Amino acid sequence: MSEILVLVDHVDGTVRKTTNELLTIARRLGEPSAVFIGSGEPPADALKKYGAEKVYAVDDAEIRGYLVAPKAEVLQQIAEKTSAGAVLISSSYEGKEIAARLAIKLESGLITDAVDVQAGDAASGGGPVTTQSVFAGNYTVQAKVTQGTPIITVKPNAATPEEAAGAGSVEQFAATVSDAAKAAQIVASQPRTATGRPELTEAAIVVSGGRGTGGNFEPVENLADALGAAVGASRAAVDSGWKPHSFQVGQTGKTVSPQLYVANGISGAIQHRAGMQTSKTIVAVNKDEEAPIFELVDFGVVGDLHTVLPALTEEINKRKG
Amino acid sequence: MNIVVCVKHVPDATADRRFESDNTVDRVGVDGLLSELDEYAVEQALQVKEKREGEEVEVTALTIGPEQAADAVRKALQMGADKGVHVLDDAIAGSDAVATSLVLAEALKKIGTPDLIVCGMASTDGGMSVVPAMLAERLGLPQVTLASVVETQGDQIRVKRDGDTATEVIGATMPVVLSVTDQTGEARYPSFKGIMAAKKKPLETWSLADLGVEAEKVGLSVAWTQVEETTARPPRTAGEVVTDEDGSGAAALAEFLAAKKFI
Ligand SMILES: Cc1cc2nc3c(=O)[nH]c(=O)nc-3n(C[C@H](O)[C@H](O)[C@H](O)COP(=O)(O)OP(=O)(O)OC[C@H]3O[C@@H](n4cnc5c(N)ncnc54)[C@H](O)[C@@H]3O)c2cc1C
Numbered sequence: 185m186s187e188i189l190v191l192v193d194h195v196d197g198t199v200r201k202t203t204n205e206l207l208t209i210a211r212r213l214g215e216p217s218a219v220f221i222g223s224g225e226p227p228a229d230a231l232k233k234y235g236a237e238k239v240y241a242v243d244d245a246e247i248r249g250y251l252v253a254p255k256a257e258v259l260q261q262i263a264e265k266t267s268a269g270a271v272l273i274s275s276s277y278e279g280k281e282i283a284a285r286l287a288i289k290l291e292s293g294l295i296t297d298a299v300d301v302q303a304g305d306a307a308s309g310g311g312p313v314t315t316q317s318v319f320a321g322n323y324t325v326q327a328k329v330t331q332g333t334p335i336i337t338v339k340p341n342a343a344t345p346e347e348a349a350g351a352g353s354v355e356q357f358a359a360t361v362s363d364a365a366k367a368a369q370i371v372a373s374q375p376r377t378a379t380g381r382p383e384l385t386e387a388a389i390v391v392s393g394g395r396g397t398g399g400n401f402e403p404v405e406n407l408a409d410a411l412g413a414a415v416g417a418s419r420a421a422v423d424s425g426w427k428p429h430s431f432q433v434g435q436t437g438k439t440v441s442p443q444l445y446v447a448n449g450i451s452g453a454i455q456h457r458a459g460m461q462t463s464k465t466i467v468a469v470n471k472d473e474e475a476p477i478f479e480l481v482d483f484g485v486v487g488d489l490h491t492v493l494p495a496l497t498e499e500i501n502k503r504k505g
Numbered sequence: 506m507n508i509v510v511c512v513k514h515v516p517d518a519t520a521d522r523r524f525e526s527d528n529t530v531d532r533v534g535v536d537g538l539l540s541e542l543d544e545y546a547v548e549q550a551l552q553v554k555e556k557r558e559g560e561e562v563e564v565t566a567l568t569i570g571p572e573q574a575a576d577a578v579r580k581a582l583q584m585g586a587d588k589g590v591h592v593l594d595d596a597i598a599g600s601d602a603v604a605t606s607l608v609l610a611e612a613l614k615k616i617g618t619p620d621l622i623v624c625g626m627a628s629t630d631g632g633m634s635v636v637p638a639m640l641a642e643r644l645g646l647p648q649v650t651l652a653s654v655v656e657t658q659g660d661q662i663r664v665k666r667d668g669d670t671a672t673e674v675i676g677a678t679m680p681v682v683l684s685v686t687d688q689t690g691e692a693r694y695p696s697f698k699g700i701m702a703a704k705k706k707p708l709e710t711w712s713l714a715d716l717g718v719e720a721e722k723v724g725l726s727v728a729w730t731q732v733e734e735t736t737a738r739p740p741r742t743a744g745e746v747v748t749d750e751d752g753s754g755a756a757a758l759a760e761f762l763a764a765k766k767f768i
């Protein structure tokens with residue numbers, strides 16, 4: 185069985201949930217090998233818990249501080265050495281750019297933003313079959329890579345992480361990185377301040393606020409906390425400076441696909457829908473009964489969020505208590 | 506200084522976008538326009554030009570696409586770009602991002618590898634966000650992508666990038682490939698004067714042969730990825746909508762969430 189490379193998505197060595205999802209998918213396609221680019225001991229225990237047979241550890245001392253290109257070179261070298269069967273990368277902006285460069289280097293087809301990946305049947309040539317959600321979630325597309333090593337970027341929540349013991353044997357990999365790859369330099373970096381809430385793209389429940397909050401996000405945040413949810417925002421709320429851009433849901437923000445999405449004071453413009461339309465259950469609170477968001481909802485309340493949300497939060501806390 | 510903005514003509518996102526029977530995007534039956542996200546790229550290109558007073562700066566708008574794609578270039582000319590290039594060739598139809606980036610890269614070389622190549626953060630139809638990184642790879646240039654703030658000085662460029670886990674400042678020496686987000690600031694509307702002036706601006710049309718690209722390298726039949734099936738999502742069946750009266754909305758919503766086991 186061929187090795188399926190999974191680029192480990194981590195923050196200072198702490199493996200993100202998306203990596204466990206990728207390892208789970210990799211097991212459907214072949215033998216999962218994790219590629220850890222970072223410093224210090226690779227988190228082998230965390231990786232083998234989800235089935236990593238091998239962990240390629242690449243010390244990032246020389247490439248930290250440069251944008252994207254060095255990581256693509258590292259992956260190219262490992263993919264060539266192992267004759268990898270596929271490369272899986274998380275569908276973040278950085279992940280997609282690494283994948284883009286890798287596709288050119290390996291002369292291989294690239295599929296981005298997969299919401300599902302399955303092993304194709306041998307009769308049709310095998311190889312992974314991906315599902316994507318396009319045109320603001322109005323179409324699903326099934327596709328395959330037909331040349332080279334399939335490179336696939338996978339969206340968060342595309343699979344339920346399943347534990348499976350892997351050998352997790354660590355192999356140090358000495359990659360050579362060209363000077364050309366170091367041409368775009370990270371001059372300064374300000375890590376995102378932790379919100380103490382779940383990561384927006386990974387959360388099972390997302391509670392969002394829009395222009396209708398009038399800038400007061402407290403009712404939205406209190407409801408989110410009662411539900412253990414992440415907080416999101418429309419672009420109108422972000423453009424008004426009420427929330428940083430990292431909270432934005434939609435075409436030019438994050439795409440979320442939680443079990444439950446609660447839209448408050450959000451009209452439901454196509455660009456917003458593009459980021460949340462594939463949520464399993466959708467709920468909205470909006471004082472305008474004509475708001476297009478109501479076309480999508482499983483349950484909607486026509487009302488003022490400033491009274492509906494606090495009452496709802498109180499009711500939830502009462503039921504929990 | 507030479508700046509080239511890569512602009513894409515896309516089906517209108519607010520129209521009923523769909524696929525052709527060969528699973529390529531229907532680019533004829535649906536009204537098209539300059540991808541909104543590429544307007545931000547044109548705007549930033551023009552701002553770099555305007556800030557470099559006293560320097561000779563030329564902004565070229567470049568597109569690849571069918572006949573109507575020339576409209577995307579025209580819009581960029583109306584906004585203030587100096588000249589346009591449209592790569593038009595039937596063989597290109599159905600190309601994937603890999604092939605698109607190949608043709609763009611060759612066109613950029615023919616223009617005479619510019620100091621600054623500006624792209625949008627994503628096309629509003631495919632939305633892959635990969636072409637800028639592919640261009641950088643093909644041309645061997647640094648990529649400064651997903652910029653929310655852009656500054657150039659001499660041959661240096663610095664941008665702010667809101668990354669996945671951090672906000673970063675990225676620096677590089679031009680020539681570079683730059684892509685900009687919708688956080689860079691509103692794009693200008695073409696003025697009446699701009700619309701009139703655009704009519705006199707040069708717009709060249711190039712074929713693959715003009716670029717020395719073999720037709721066998723591009724198009725649907727040689728794409729490195731293949732779409733096997735497209736399915737329209739069944740419309741969501743509209744759920745229940747209640748009107749809140751004296752707290753009835755919150756109570757009904759709590760019931761719904763409890764029934765769905767969210768609380
Ligand atoms: C290229 C491009 C990219 C874009 N990308 C995104 C994106 O990624 N994400 C995104 O969200 N948008 C995006 N947009 C913007 C999008 O088109 C809309 O403008 C935006 O989503 C509107 O935000 P909103 O729903 O909060 O505001 P509005 O459309 O103004 O809606 C506010 C809603 O709040 C309701 N309301 C007001 N007061 C109350 C109250 N007290 N209680 C309850 N309801 C109330 C109103 O009835 C109204 O329906 C993009 C636009 C473009 C052109």
Ligand SMILES: Nc1ncnc2c1ncn2[C@@H]1O[C@H](COP(=O)(O)O)[C@@H](O)[C@H]1O
Nearest residue numbers: 511512569624625627628633634635636
């Ligand atoms: N056919 C095209 N013609 C010109 N520029 C393009 C084309 N396709 C993509 N681009 C550029 O690449 C950016 C990202 O596109 P994509 O990778 O398709 O999301 C766009 O915003 C454009 O600037």
